[in-house]
Amino acid sequence: MSSVGSRSAEVVHIVGARPNFVKAAPVVAALEKRGVRQSVVHTGQHYDDRMSAVFFRELGLPRPDVDLGVGSGSHAEQTAALMVGLEREFTSRSPGLVVVYGDVNSTVAAALVAAKLHIPVAHVEAGLRSFDRTMPEEVNRRLTDQLSDVCFATSPEAVGHLAREGVAADRIHLVGNPMIDTLLGHLDRFDTAALRRRLDLPDTYVAATLHRPANVDDPETVARLTKRLHEVADQADVVMPVHPRGRRAFEEAGLGGHPRMRLAEPLGYIDFVTLVRGSAAVVTDSGGVQEETTILGVPCLTLRPNTERPVTISHGTNRLVTDTELPGLVAAILAGDGIGTATVAEVPPLWDGHAGERIAAVLAGGDTAP
Template sequence: MKISLIAGARPNFMKIAPIIHAAQRAQKAGSNILYRLIHTGQHYDKSMSDTFFEELNIPEPDVNLGCGGGTQAEQTAAIMVAFEKELILNPADLVVVVGDVTSTMACSIVAKKLNTRVAHVEAGIRSGDLTMPEEINRMVTDSITDYFFTTSEVANQNLLRAGVQQDDIFFVGNVMIDTLLINIPKFSKPLIFDQLQLESRKYLVLTIHRPANVDAAEKLTRTMKEIVNNVQGLPIIFPIHPRTAKIFSELGIEADNLHIVDPMGYLEFNYLVKNSKAVITDSGGITEETTIMGIPCITLRDNTERPETITIGTNELIGTSPDAIKPALEKLFSGNWKKGGIPDLWDGKAAERILKVMMKI
């Protein structure tokens, strides 16, 4: 069985990694499974060096299609043209896409037009917000997918409502959590931890990059002011997204307890998260990781495609209004933040379940 594994951005590799590990174990056990790792090059990331692949314990991609840059349409078209050539040269029995980036949608379309079956890992998640490119990518991908690997019962229900047959839905758990759990013992203390003399549970981690939070200068300034002024003087570690950095540099926002640092590797960033008092973010994946690590998470979004991090986990969705930040931080510092639990099948074995299904089909 020949499988093409598609990744277009860093988070995709974190989802692909456990599937590769499961395939490697199956190969050693005598299974006739071959995989080809394809990086579309959708996101150029200078930190995607040999060290990154070494951290995740996966081989470098078999090919990089080099489709970075351009508008949404230009990038989608470039990925489709390049992946069509790749799939014709290296046919597969199954194309496996993960997550919801442009590459996920583009490669699914190409595969289906070449009469190749498609499996979508993290299928069925929905935010209901069509202003998000990711939501469109999810909907289009799931409309042509053959096999749906889901992270939650909510995702299962979303797919059933969309007309997907029950037999094509496989509730397997969360591959991101597979990667997290296997790497917790390898988390690495970043230099900044000692440089700033940080102490466990006595600092916060901040990540924001979505347009609703950072595109308007006045709103971003207010948001930062509310955060800085309501953390009781604790240090705020802010690994700044390149998109945010460009806007942030023009605003001149400074505070004694605000420490802006470059983006970090997976092992260093999650060391910071695991030892923090709380995380303030607008990321989706981080809300999953904080849920597993039991870290309070304040999410600056009006909607989420991961509702189980709220209903079960440690996450609270407070919206994008700066006015909502102070009450959330007051709740945190009063000791009244919920403890949270672990969603079903977020146990580090999702990739094993995925591979068992793949071998059957």
């Protein structure tokens, strides 16, 4: 570990989907300040401009040194294509360290290729567990953590999960959440009044985003969720940027048929977080949104039976809900009753905007960091 991230060895960051970009930006910036040689490889798992390129522009990430352009496909097709492209890239670059983020297919593909080429791997956002093996992300993060030489955890329970799975203590670092670094660093850009004017939004609205396979792959489930979202729209306008993964299913279910359902194209980072910040409540199945609403203080209704981020429930504004509960809970929020479940008043430990600096300190040789 002593040579990992040294200035003579290139650090290669692997990003492929929009949550990766938000997490990588503060790490890349912190390593840049330390003079570490680094490059960014974009796998192209998210390839639409609104899902990808706009994030690089808004977050100040350097243009990717490589864009593999893998695109979509089944899990097997996409992961195989990722591994072929990444093996070629790592063989030509011979990096000293590969840094992976989150739990998408790009993450596990890069970790597996690097491990087989004997290249050290660092996993940012290690140790999160939903304990639901039906989620592809759960498989990805478990495998990635076992392959990683360095595990950067965002919360104390993540440290505990890693320890119980046999990860050595000297491989685990509790550093906080780099996604929150990005959020806090751009706080003054989330102008809710300006967004309302531009999108012609009312003062009170609900923001929604759904993309998990369990919610968008089965037509019956989509039809049921559409009915519930229409019941929410009976109470307030619902603004929903529609993820490409679920677009066709929701269109076929008639989601846009309600006069107060406002379906939009995917938004860039600034616009999306501004939309969330200005909403009365958020309906989601996204892990990142659970974290962002925790910091922004916006009630978050997560349409999932579990979460790998329980700290957003104990320390934040998040609540796991079923579709049948959804309309009633939105009504309670709009009435000012709240849905608070947090047992601790303050934000999660180390979610203070300095996670990227802590990660860089470890990778650059163990210097102290905030």
